[in-house]
Amino acid sequence: ETGVTQSPTHLIKTRGQQVTLRCSSQSGHNTVSWYQQALGQGPQFIFQYYREEENGRGNFPPRFSGLQFPNYSSELNVNALELDDSALYLCASSWDRRPEAFFGQGTRLTVV
Amino acid sequence: QKEVEQNSGPLSVPEGAIASLNCTYSDRGSQSFFWYRQYSGKSPELIMSIYSNGDKEDGRFTAQLNKASQYVSLLIRDSQPSDSATYLCAPGRVDEKLTFGTGTRLTIIP
Numbered sequence: 543e544t545g546v547t548q549s550p551t552h553l554i555k556t557r558g559q560q561v562t563l564r565c566s567s568q569s570g571h572n573t574v575s576w577y578q579q580a581l582g583q584g585p586q587f588i589f590q591y592y593r594e595e596e597n598g599r600g601n602f603p604p605r606f607s608g609l610q611f612p613n614y615s616s617e618l619n620v621n622a623l624e625l626d627d628s629a630l631y632l633c634a635s636s637w638d639r640r641p642e643a644f645f646g647q648g649t650r651l652t653v654v
Numbered sequence: 655q656k657e658v659e660q661n662s663g664p665l666s667v668p669e670g671a672i673a674s675l676n677c678t679y680s681d682r683g684s685q686s687f688f689w690y691r692q693y694s695g696k697s698p699e700l701i702m703s704i705y706s707n708g709d710k711e712d713g714r715f716t717a718q719l720n721k722a723s724q725y726v727s728l729l730i731r732d733s734q735p736s737d738s739a740t741y742l743c744a745p746g747r748v749d750e751k752l753t754f755g756t757g758t759r760l761t762i763i764p
Contacts, residue, residue, distance in 0.1 A: 575751060584658070584742055584754030585698065598751055632697055634752075641686050641746025648697040 677743030
């Protein structure tokens with residue numbers, strides 16, 4: 543059984559650019575949630591995808607978007623990057639929208 | 655009032671002692687409660703889940719839940735240096751997101 547994997551692990555972007563982060567869910571899991579974790583804070587919910595449909599969104603602007611593919615892998619896209627977008631981006635997968643979620647290793651995004 | 659409150663610490667505990675981590679939450683509809691361990695620079699790792707009032711033990715870890723008081727705790731017995739990490743409390747509901755506290759930073763002193 544494979545765990546949750548994210549790519550890339552680290553990324554440096556310039557303000558105003560766009561970025562795409564990728565996540566492969568754990569085998570058998572059909573729900574993917576994305577979180578943003580700033581330094582010294584707990585993870586903040588961005589959105590969740592269940593069977594390719596968005597199933598809830600946190601308090602993030604529309605420039606944060608995502609999708610889920612038929613194999614339940616997922617992408618997080620962020621447009622018009624701002625310095626405050628610098629954070630650890632976490633993908634978590636679960637089964638049937640259950641809250642018990644397992645995290646990937648995260649993508650550390652730095653916006654300069 | 656924050657949705658999930660944890661003492662940010664740092665909490666320093668001697669090796670071999672019991673570490674006690676506390677969490678209060680505001681959503682009375684929360685049905686599931688999770689403790690995650692996060693090492694510096696790493697992602698959160700699920701270490702305990704609890705769904706019913708009372709205690710749940712798993713090895714050196716014991717989770718305690720009191721829904722009436724909206725309180726959940728994590729006890730770590732025989733603390734080891736490898737337990738030094740930030741511990742995140744996360745209540746959740748089916749079909750909804752997890753809500754995380756800011757975490758308690760635990761340091762085990764050899």
